[in-house]
Amino acid sequence: MQSVFKIYILLLVPSHNTTDGDLQMRRNKKERQQLLIETIKQNPFVTDEELAEKYSVSVQTIRLDRLELSIPELRERIKSVAEKKFSDEIRALPLDEIIGEVIDLNLDDNAISILDINKEHVFKRNGIARGHHLFAQANSLAVAVINDELALTAKASILFTRSVKENERVVAKARVKNVDHTNDRSVVEVRSYVGNELVFKGEFEMYRS
Structure with a gap:
């Protein structure tokens, strides 16, 4: 007991x-x-x-x-910041037509965008990003950084330096190398990175009015 x-x-x-x-x-x-x-x-x-x-x-x-x-999730946070900060600054194209999300912009000087690689961006058989997505990110950033409503790509020289895989983040950095008002041209250099690794580089000759 x-x-x-x-x-x-x-x-x-x-x-x-x-x-x-x-x-x-x-x-x-x-x-x-x-x-x-x-x-x-x-x-x-x-x-x-x-x-x-x-x-x-x-x-x-x-x-x-x-x-x-x-x-909200990352994509929505980035979109919100970009809309508040850059929607009135970018002249050459609407913000929603830029591939990737713009996180920094100084017209006729430099710009940065990020692109998170998802299933929609990669080949099913190997999970590697299709090259045209990286090109589109770089090209649209080169257009966006130009302080001109009629900015268009006249010529591009590009190089893919390594494959990009699903779930990686590509950070594209654009720099305006020169502005030639006489010939209505600007040259924009874009380099894209995953972490510290260069994955893409291109030089874009841009027409401007």
């Missing part, structure tokens, strides 16, 4: 370790979500994968955190 009574008492006593663990988990989640808000505010272009690595949690956890906090 005595041993039965002891077991009964143990069942009634709450586990302090479990409760402390639950409290710690909730506290960590709250702190992580606050840091998540601050990080995305500082850098709207950070990926879920980068956030997961930063806070030592799974990508799924980050996505759930974003849902709870009503933070």
